[in-house]
Amino acid sequence: MIKNTIPLSMAEATEYIGETKDSEVEVKKFIKRFVKLDHKEAKEMKAKLESLGLAKLRPEYITKIIDFLPEETESLNKIFTDVSLDEDESKKILDVVSQFK
16 A cells, blocks of 8 residues: 655665565665665755755655766756756755765
8 A cells, every 4th residue: 555655766765675575685686786875875865955945956856866966067957857956056966965975
């Protein structure tokens, strides 16, 4: 049963995947190939991004930032497809990302 729908980064999703079935173990191994942060770091980064108070920074963008960890404005702008960030907003977000690299 689906209790709620919130965007999760791949790192956060690993917290909810069990290790009781072979299929769950395989999914976890697959995700770990692409994830650069553990779920605790991902939650900490999510909290820092949310605390920036940027109106354009929606939950689905935050999860993609955590998944991709963009290092430059050009990469960051590829995540924000329907809005554009000004230089100050981009700098704030990239500063948070650089803390977790």
